[in-house]
Amino acid sequence: MRSLAGRDVFFDSEGFLVDPSQWSEEMAEQLARETGISFLEETHWRVIRFLREYYLQNGRAPLHRELKKGIGMTLMEIEALFPGGIKMGARLLAGLPNPKTCGM
């Protein structure tokens, strides 16, 4: 557990939020600074918001093709947008849970 954006939050060993409902935009900004993004730009927010909205609506992260179509960017571009990439960057900042499949 650590204090982030004014509240106590539980993270797993890889830094993913244990409870996605604890997520806030302030939290994403602080986590972004820790991963080397000094300022989350609109493109970052587009990815983060899509991931969150999809997750909250469907109970799972989008499929790769759904993410690509939903954002209108290639996965290569999304990966390059976040220093941590897709999993450890975009997904983590969006407060989605750590995928359980090994290595994902």
Next chain:
Amino acid sequence: MREKLAEIIYLDNAATTFPKPREVLERMIDVYAAKGVSPGRGGYDCAQEADELVSGVRQRLCQFFGGDDPDRVIFASNATDALNLVIQGTVKPGGHVVSSQLEHNSVLRPLQHLRESGLIDYDLIPFDGQGFIDPDDVSRAIRSQTQLVVLTHASNVLGTIQPIEAIGAVCREKGVPLILDTAQSAGVLPIDISKWGVSAMAFTGHKSLLGPTGIGGLVLSRSLEVQSTRFGGTGIDSQELIHTQTYPHRLEAGTLNILGIIGLMAGLDYLSAQGMESILLRERALAQRLWEGLAELKRVKLYGTDRLDRRLGVVLANIEGMIPADVGAILDGDFGIATRVGLHCAPLVHQRLGTGRAGGVRFSVGPFNTENEIDQAVEAIKKIAEFRRAG
């Protein structure tokens, strides 16, 4: 109505071969439609015919794998299930098992469970930088309490084929049964357990045997006794409350997966018609093309031996500075290429390779891949590595 075949380049055949030959699937439907009753149960002719079909598949598998008794071909759900059966049915309290760091969790977890239950202890021998176990290490690890040696025939991460004949000779000399995990090799490599001194092999039907998921089994040599670890109906000796102790019923309980068994039969027929060696040579040629293509790329690291004659069609790779999960996602989402990323249920292999928690990207070829698909995979990795560097 037929579903449309997925429009992907499928390079995850080490997980399960896909697609299955149409001949296998159609034969499964036809035979199951005609004979899909409970084999060996009931006094009617169709049940007898179903039982004969099952016995015939036992006979064929026994011959295919060099077993010495068709009644010691035991059906299970898959290789993991079969390994659980043989390991738990063989070890005794206070015993010791030798295995290796190359193993899948299908071996590691049963052993760990038995250790934590206080029943046995085990040692895992290492593999070398090329991905091979040394038979001398097996010899050194065997001690007076050793009850089993359990090893993979071919690594599911690196594809490296282990020197089983030499290890079998060591085990025979020391009088310790050798259990072989053939999840990756059965159906693509020749296996002769009698000649190699293997006491039991666990196989799965849905990989190179080209059958469906949900069927696998054990081939036991007459020299190995395995205790029942699950109990129930066998269709014979029903008046007894003690589970049937003759093989194969001793290790089987409940109605058999006859659809899966028909699939195994159809898979064996397909292999026989195509020639297992020609499939192996083709897969190796594709793996070599993939290896050579990837080896030329900057920032791409490959693992294990480059001796393609000593491995299956499995290639493990990483792109410097990228996590494998993201490379797999990009391959899928941007290029339509299916691979398996992560630890491949073999955490100790990655620990030893230094690929840690993230693992790697595994490409595994199957009988239906083409040179063009391999070239597309190489080109995709090239683009991903170059895009990341430019970014």
